[in-house]
Amino acid sequence: GVLAYQWRRNGVNVDVASATTATLTLTGVTPASAGLYDVVVSNASNTVVSQAAALQVTEGIMISPQPQSRLVR
DSSP: OOOEEEEEETTEEOOSTTTTSSSOOOOSOOGGGOEEEEEEEEOSSOEEEOOOEEEOOOOOOOOSSOOOOOOOO
């Protein structure tokens, strides 16, 4: 039968365009996007939940102001 998908983060439905497709695509992730992601797959006769996958997001290091080049003689 036809399969239906619903991706979740920490047990709550994810609100992105791919949340009801076989592959979840996240763009512009931030530390707030971190969590346990799983997918509920169902058809007319059965529903299963995948194992959760943990997503951790770390922010890069930003140096401000940027160092200036120096010529030493």
